[in-house]
Every structure is written in C-alpha cells, then in structure tokens.
Amino acid sequence: MPELTCTHCGASNALAEDQAASAARCIRCAHPLDAEAELRYYIAQGAHIQGPYLASRVRELIAEQQVRPDMQFSLEGGAWRPGPECPELFPAPAAEQDVPAPPPPLPPPLPPLGQVPGTPSEEPRSERHYSTDAPPPTPVAPSTQLRPHRGTLILVLGICSLFCFLPGIIAWVLANEDLEAMKSGAMDRSGEGNTSAGRILGIVGIGLWALVTVMELG
Amino acid sequence: MSESGHGFFGQRVRLERISRRRALHMGPLLAVFVWGTVVLYVLLFVPDREGLVLCSFKHLTGVACPTCGGLRQASQLMEGNVWGAFLTNPLLLVAGCAVLAVLVLRLGFGRTLHLELSDEARRQVWLWAGAVFLANWLYVITWVG
Numbered sequence: 001m002p003e004l005t006c007t008h009c010g011a012s013n014a015l016a017e018d019q020a021a022s023a024a025r026c027i028r029c030a031h032p033l034d035a036e037a038e039l040r041y042y043i044a045q046g047a048h049i050q051g052p053y054l055a056s057r058v059r060e061l062i063a064e065q066q067v068r069p070d071m072q073f074s075l076e077g078g079a080w081r082p083g084p085e086c087p088e089l090f091p092a093p094a095a096e097q098d099v100p101a102p103p104p105p106l107p108p109p110l111p112p113l114g115q116v117p118g119t120p121s122e123e124p125r126s127e128r129h130y131s132t133d134a135p136p137p138t139p140v141a142p143s144t145q146l147r148p149h150r151g152t153l154i155l156v157l158g159i160c161s162l163f164c165f166l167p168g169i170i171a172w173v174l175a176n177e178d179l180e181a182m183k184s185g186a187m188d189r190s191g192e193g194n195t196s197a198g199r200i201l202g203i204v205g206i207g208l209w210a211l212v213t214v215m216e217l218g
Numbered sequence: 219m220s221e222s223g224h225g226f227f228g229q230r231v232r233l234e235r236i237s238r239r240r241a242l243h244m245g246p247l248l249a250v251f252v253w254g255t256v257v258l259y260v261l262l263f264v265p266d267r268e269g270l271v272l273c274s275f276k277h278l279t280g281v282a283c284p285t286c287g288g289l290r291q292a293s294q295l296m297e298g299n300v301w302g303a304f305l306t307n308p309l310l311l312v313a314g315c316a317v318l319a320v321l322v323l324r325l326g327f328g329r330t331l332h333l334e335l336s337d338e339a340r341r342q343v344w345l346w347a348g349a350v351f352l353a354n355w356l357y358v359i360t361w362v363g
Contacts (some may be wrong), residue, residue, distance in 0.1 A: 162271065163274055163275030163278070163283050164275060164283045164284060164285045169246050169249060169250060172243070172245060172246045172249070173243050176243050176245075176246075207251050208274055209253075209274060212277060213272050214269060216270060216272055217256075217264070218271075
C-alpha cells in the first residue's frame with residue numbers, strides 16, 4: 001500500500017492501490033497530496049464566507065490589503081485558521097519569528113469582502129453565510145469566481161481563419177491565454193474543447209493562407 | 219495583479235501585470251512576422267500587384283473577405299496616404315492600430331487590459347461590433363472589391 005507524506009502538515013497518508021495520488025487529500029488537513037495541485041481557500045470575515053480562491057489569488061488579495069490576517073481561512077474541507085496560523089499565506093518575517101509582537105489595534109469594520117469602499121454594494125458572487133465555528137462546506141460546484149470561457153468566440157474566429165489571415169492570429173493568441181488560464185484554474189474549463197478546436201483551426205487557417213500565398217507568388 | 223487601485227470585484231476595466239512568458243506568443247508572433255515579410259516583399263519587389271489575390275476566401279468565392287484590402291492599405295501607408303489607407307478598409311486600419319497598441323502594452327510595458335462587462339453591456343457591445351463588422355464588409359465588397 002503506497003504512503004504519501006503531506007507536504008502541508010507532515011501527516012502520513014496510506015493510499016489504496018487503485019487510488020490516484022492526484023485526487024487524494026491529506027486525512028489530517030485536507031491538503032491535496034498531489035504537489036502540482038494548487039490550494040483553494042475559503043475566506044471568512046465574521047459571518048461572511050467567500051471562495052474558494054486559489055492560493056495565488058489569496059496572496060494577491062493580501063498584497064492588495066483586501067485580505068487581512070485577522071480573517072479566517074480554510075482549505076477546502078479543512079478547519080478554520082486565523083491568518084497568523086497560515087504561514088503559507090502570511091509568512092512571518094525572520095526577525096519577528098522569535099519575538100512576539102504586541103497585538104495590533106483592532107482595525108475599523110471592513111466592508112464585505114470584495115466590496116470597494118465608498119461604492120454601492122454589488123451583487124455578491126459566491127458569498128455564503130455560515131458560522132466560522134462550523135466546518136466549512138464541501139464545495140462541489142465550480143467556483144463563480146472563475147472567469148467565463150471564450151470558447152465559442154475562439155471557435156468562430158478559428159472557422160473564420162479558414163478564409164482570412166487575421167482571425168487566425170487572434171484565435172491562436174486568445175486560445176493560448178485561455179488554455180493557460182484554464183490549466184491554472186482561473187477560467188471555466190467547460191469551454192476547453194471549443195478553445196482547443198478554435199486554436200487548431202486558427203493554425204490551420206494560417207497554414208492555408210501561407211499555401212495560397214506561395215501558390216499566388218510562385 | 220490589478221493596477222487600477224480599486225477592488226478587483228467591482229472593476230470595469232483592469233490593467234493587469236503579466237509575465238514576459240505570458241506576454242509572448244511565439245507561434246502567432248512568428249506568423250505575423252512571416253505575414254509582414256511577405257507583404258513587404260510584395261510591396262517592394264512585385265511591381266504588378268493588380269491581379270494579385272492573397273485571400274483564400276476570394277479565391278474560393280470571388281467575393282472580398284472582411285480583411286481584404288490589406289495589401290493595398292499597406293501600400294497606401296508606405297506612401298504616407300493615411301486617409302487613402304483608411305478608405306481601403308476602415309475597420310482593418312482601426313483594428314490594426316488596436317492590435318498594435320495591445321502589443322506595445324504587453325511587450326513594452328508587461329500589462330494587459332481586462333474589460334469586465336455586465337451581461338447587458340456585453341450583449342450591446344456584441345450587437346454593435348457585429349453591425350460595424352457587417353457594415354465594413356459590405357463597404358469593402360461594394361467599393362473596394
């Protein structure tokens with residue numbers, strides 16, 4: 001029976017023979033055992049819970065000061081932890097690790113997560129109301145934070161490229177970017193087929209243009 | 219990373235920083251380079267360009283495609299006749315300038331522009347874009363050929 005050590009909490013996980021490591025999660029902290037998989041976090045501020053967000057996105061929000069250490073964080077299916085207990089998100093500076101810092105003054109009440117201060121509240125995207133004492137929900141539906149795909153547009157451009165040069169270039173560039181975004185989990189993957197098909201058609205269209213040009217000039 | 223300083227949910231326009239690796243698309247860039255080289259070659263070394271058709275759509279159907287007139291447009295631009303180039307295929311010139319601006323933004327400044335539109339605004343944009351596209355195509359077929 002293969003054993004995998006969780007890179008997040010160090011727990012040893014026994015896997016069944018037919019269980020793929022890519023789909024398995026740690027029994028203690030629910031961290032994906034596949035090192036390639038990126039973590040997804042729920043973020044709670046009071047009773048407001050949003051997410052899941054990719055870890056890279058959370059770090060961006062921390063850098064933009066939209067997410068603070070006084071909020072609660074939970075990996076999918078894992079326990080809630082305050083920011084200081086998430087060193088993967090809030091790495092402590094080396095000089096401050098041994099000396100406990102005095103508690104900072106409480107910040108003023110924040111607007112709901114994601115709301116721009118001074119602007120009217122927008123329709124919440126994936127806001128849920130749960131108690132942070134309770135375990136977070138097990139998300140199964142795709143996150144509404146994912147960017148919508150442009151598969152249909154890219155497919156249409158790919159088809160047009162069979163007749164013109166320019167749409168092929170646009171289809172190729174857009175498809176490259178969208179396929180990368182889908183791979184990183186930032187875009188809805190349901191359009192992956194159309195995006196790939198549009199990309200291939202775009203390349204074929206450019207090839208056709210090259211053929212016509214060679215025949216015309218030759 | 220967002221550059222505009224507002225929250226990332228409610229923004230309509232975002233200027234996002236991208237890596238060099240993401241900004242460069244070697245395949246499409248190579249294709250554009252080859253296309254530019256061919257156009258330059260034709261403009262410089264092919265004196266009789268009247269019967270030259272580099273469009274597979276026109277070869278197949280006999281009708282100009284929405285991007286037809288590019289060669290004539292490039293020729294006009296080389297002669298410094300911007301208005302003449304615009305009249306050859308207006309949308310192609312505008313789109314070309316937009317693509318050039320995006321390229322400069324991406325490759326020169328490492329930024330990319332994201333437009334976040336509501337469903338209604340997106341529908342309106344598509345309707346107008348489609349109407350302009352068809353009007354331009356009709357103009358190209360009728361007046362440019």
